[in-house]
Each structure stands twice: as structure tokens, then as C-alpha cells.
Amino acid sequence: MDYDSGFRLVNSLVSSSNGLAHQVGVLFDRRRAPAAMAEFLQFTFSGLTVGAVYALVAVGFTLIYNASDVVNFAQGEFVMLGGMVTVFLGYAGVPMPLAAAIAVLITTAVGLALYRLGIAPAHDASTVTMIIITIGASIFLRGVAEIIFDKRFHSLPALFGSDPIRVGGASILPQSVVVLASALLIVCLLCAFIDRTLYGKAVIATSANRMAATLVGINTRTIVGACFAISAAIGAVAGVLVTPITLTSYNVGTLLALKGFAAVMLGGIGNAMGAVVGGVLLGLFEAFAAGYLSASYKDAVAFVVILAVLFAMPQGLVGKTTVERV
């Protein structure tokens, strides 16, 4: 994975959004300009808030995809489990940090179980079959959560309180910053893991050619299993962190996974930095569409942009065209 292309893109985006801000400011008459600026800033903050959530969910997709070419549609359920288990342990009197840690552990175990019981026995099946297995697992997990937990919405306290940070007439909640920072941190850790460790190399080898990887002595089953476990852990961390913003319930995973998947497609599947960029962009598109057009078109605009990107650059914004190594 290369950070460079990701960072270059972020830089260019920042500079182009500054330009856009200027233009939008000019669009309004001079008296209204400060208000318009504050509005623009608020839309940006809103986009970053939503985008950070999408990004954090999206990052979870990349590792499993890299190791096994499977798009894991149960990723949203990992996010749900992270949030819900923390909430219910909290109700049972467990202190929040411990509850979050246990939630991550439980979700990791669920991820591992999904691999052992669902994916591993079907190792000869096609990728599409595997994807369908993950959809089944997602429905199953949702059903179990509905019975074990309940059907209501729940929330968690934000890490740094809920007093908004005010900047230039707009405001953002500290938790949004936490989520965005965590997404970036997780991406850096993930990149370091893939690039700097032997296990990371093994993941790359497994994804490139499983047969060859087995021949050089890599236990590919362990590697793919580990990827499911780590992805589940990332999902659970995302669940704990985004719950103060999005709230959580047994069926919150479906939509998060859908938006996260859209973010992954936008950024370029299999690229962790791409997932973050895609998530943030998707959030920004939605916020600006809601702000400058109408909230009713918000989702449509986001998906139109994704379609356009996929037509123009099928590999995603940050992804590289696949080169078949012979």
C-alpha cells in the first residue's frame, strides 16, 4: 500500500475545497458572505462527521478483501456488536473502558467463528459463494442480536463530552474528531502491519496466490482467519466509537455496511487509505447535497458520484489498476 497517492489526493482535495469555499462565498452578496461561509463550514463539519463514520466502517472491509477477495457483508454486524455489547455491559455495571475491551474481544471471537464455521469449510467455493455466506452470517448475527439484546436504540457517552467545538460560526462535536483520528490511526497501523511485519507479507502473499503461498510454507488458513479476527476487531472499535454519534440498535449494521461498502468502492477496494478518503468524500457529498440542494437528494447524489467514479476510474480513486504478475 502506498500512503503517497492517498496523501496527495487529500492535499489536492483540501486545496480544491478551499477554492470551492471561495467561490461559494462569492456566490452570495457581500452582506450575506459571512453567514454563507459559516454555512459552508457547517456543511463541511457535517460531512466530516458522517464521513468519519463511513471511513471507520470502510477500513474494516479492506483486510479481509486483501487476504481472501471476499467482500465481508457481515462487517456492519461487527460494528453493531461492538456498540451493542458495550452498551449492555455498561447497563450491567461494567466500567466503560473495560466494557469496550470485552466488546472488542467478543466481536473478534465472532469474526474468528465466522471464518472457522462459515468461510473455512467452503474453501473450495467461488468468491461469490463466500460473499453470499457473509450475507447469511450478517442476517444470522442480526437475528441473534435481536433476541439477546433488544429492539431499541441505545447510545454511549462521548469520550470528550458533548460540548461542541465552535469554529467560525459552525460547530463540530469532539467525538467526530475522535472518529476521524481513529480511522487515520487504524489505517496507519494497518499499513505498518502489512508493510513491516512478516505476517503482513504473508497476507499479501496469500492474496496474490494462495497456492504459491502454501508452497512457501505459509499457513494460509491461519492468515485468512487472522484477517477475519482483525477486521472484526476494527469493526468493533468502530462500533464503540461511532455509537455516540449514530446511536446503535440490532439492525444498524446493514446500513453502515452499505455506506461503508460504497466508501470502499469510491476509494478503491483493498486500499485502506482509499477507504478513509472514500468515506470522508461520501460524507462530504451527502452533506453538501443536503445543504445546497435538498436533503431528499442526498443519498442519490452520493450514489451518482460513486457511479460516475466507477465509470471513469473503475479501480477507485486511490486504487491501482491490477497488474497480473506472471
Add this chain to the structure above:
Amino acid sequence: MLKKITIAAGLIGLATSVTGGSATAQVKVGAVLSASGPASFLGDPERKTLDMYVEDINSKGGINGQKLQLVVYDDGGDANAARTFATRLVEEDKIAAMVGGTTTGTTLAMIPVFEDAQIPFISLAGAVQIIEPVHKWVFKTPHTDRMACEKVFDDLKRRKLTTVALISGTDAFGKSMRDQCLAVAPKAGITIAHEETYGPADSDMTPQLIKIKATPGIQAVVCAGFGQGPAIVTRNYRQLGIEYPLYQSHGVASKQFISLAGAAANGVRLPAAALLLANKLPDSDRQKSVVVGYQNTFENKTGQPVSTFGGHAYDGLMILVDAAKRAGSFDSGKLRDEIERTKGYVGTGGVVTMSPSDHLGLDLSAFRLLEIKDGDWIMIPDSAS
């Protein structure tokens, strides 16, 4: 001689066990509820309530010497399934009356079945379309969203806030309430100067709210929604430091809303049924003994906090039982006429007085206007009038 009597008694016992399993005759009451699926938080307390009170009625000897047998089907929130079950209730179970229909969708799907079969049908769903136009055999117990709009507008006018912005969810509840609010606003003397929407699963509504904030002349904001959306609207509202009063709908009238919105909920006003206040109602309130009684029974039996939805089922069943007592039988025609003649029934939802043109029978006094203060409700006394 003795032998003959025992044989006769045995035969009678056999005969009744074939028809119903108990010594007295049984009357079947049907219910099609969304006890599972997306509307289960409505259907689940409804089912528990019906089970609980039918058992209670039977243990007290039933109605007119007849015991009730509740036949419940779970439609999972699916209107097609609801219609199938309704047909089964009519053709196979041969029910005397029906209490149920958790959602507006399932209710509307079942109306033709009961209209054709000429069996009284008391729905537990919200929308005003169920009783407007009036169907001869169809009644309902919950308040309508139009009443919620009127109640909110009443309070706005009392506070001399007549220019408002409306933000609504794009789900069925939000859309329906938005339409009703727009329809009754001119008559109430309220101008809706700006309108916004949000998707039911959105996690940030600040773009919509900042546009409301930027619209000149707005004096208050009304949010028509249901589920977690209104909680996020409330949080974002405080995040942006918007100063106008915020009104929510009866769709969020539960303690859950307060816990989700947290401190941001302070000062939010909303219309709600008396059941939410229960013990806090003044002793002079006609509904107090009913709602406190229902609350205690439900919470003791299930261990769950009471909800207005279960209350709707309670009202439906009791209206039916009262009508059956007055009619002296479960003859469907007489039963229907007596349900329509319900007068001054004090239930959890309000005081019900039906008429041939009003198959709901509630007026605005059924709603109380509440303000959220420090994690609890307080009643706005003016609105009690």
C-alpha cells in the same frame, strides 16, 4: 340413577371439551399483530397486553358467562401476511371480533376482509386514513398524527409563535405527520415558513438545521419523526446553538428518547398520552386510576417499562368488552352498534366517545403537552384545559 347422571355428565364434558376445552362456552377474539419484525416494539407490548387481560377477564368469569379465547397471529409487519391471517381468522377461526393491526399498512390491508365479513375490527395503528372515510366495521384507539399537529400548534399560538419551520423524517410516520401538519397549519393560524427532511437512518442533521437557522423570521421548529432520528435532530439542534423552542411529536414519547438525546432534550416540548405521566397526573384527573392500574399490571407481569402502544391494545380490548356487556351477546351486528355507541369510556389513550361519524372518539384533551426537564417529563398546565 347415579350411573345415568355420571354418564350424562361425562357426555356433556366430552361435548364441551370438543368445542372449547372448558365448561363454559367460548368466544373467539382475533388479533393480527406485528409481534416480530421492524414494528415489533409496537406489536410486542400489544400482544403481551392482550394475553394478560384476556386471562384476567376469564379468571373473573368471562363476559356474559362466556370465556374469551384469543387467537393471535404474528404478521411480522408484512401487510400481505396480515391479510392472509385476517382471512384465516374469518373463515377458519370464525372470530366474533378483532383487536389488532399494529401498523397502518397491515390495518389498511385487512380492512376489506372484515368489511366483507361484517366483523367489528378495532385497529391499533396511528394514521387517520383508517377512520377517514368512516368504514362501518372499523374502529381505532390510538391518537392520530393530525391531533398531534393540532396540539403542538395550539401551544405555539398560546406562546405567540406563529412562524415555524418543519423538519420531518422521510419514513411513513414522518411523511404522514408532515402532510397532516401542513394541512391543519392554515386553520390553526400557523405559517410553516421552511421545510426540511432527513432520512430515518441519518446520523447528522446539521446541514438541514443550519438552513433553518439561516431562514429569517422563524420562531420555533417542529420535528415530525419517530425512532432515533428526532434524538439526533435534538442533539444537533443544541450543537448549533439554535435558540428557538423545539417541538417533537408523540412518535418519540418515551423515556428512551430522553436517554438518547441526553441533556440536549432539556426544554423540548411534545404531545403525549396521559400514560406517560401516570403517577404524576393530578389526582383529579379522570384517567389517573386507569393509567396507573394498567402501568402497574403491565410492569409487574412483564418487568418491562410500559409503552403507549400496549395501552392502545388495552383500550381496544376494553372498548370491545364494554360493548359486548351492553349488547348482552357477541352477535357481530349488535357488537358493532354498541362499539359505535361507546360513550365516556376512560382509557389509557383518553376519554372515548364514538359516533357514527367518528370511529376514534378522542378529542385534543387526550393529548397532554409535556416539556422535558432534567431527564423527566413535566406537564404544561395550560394545555390541560
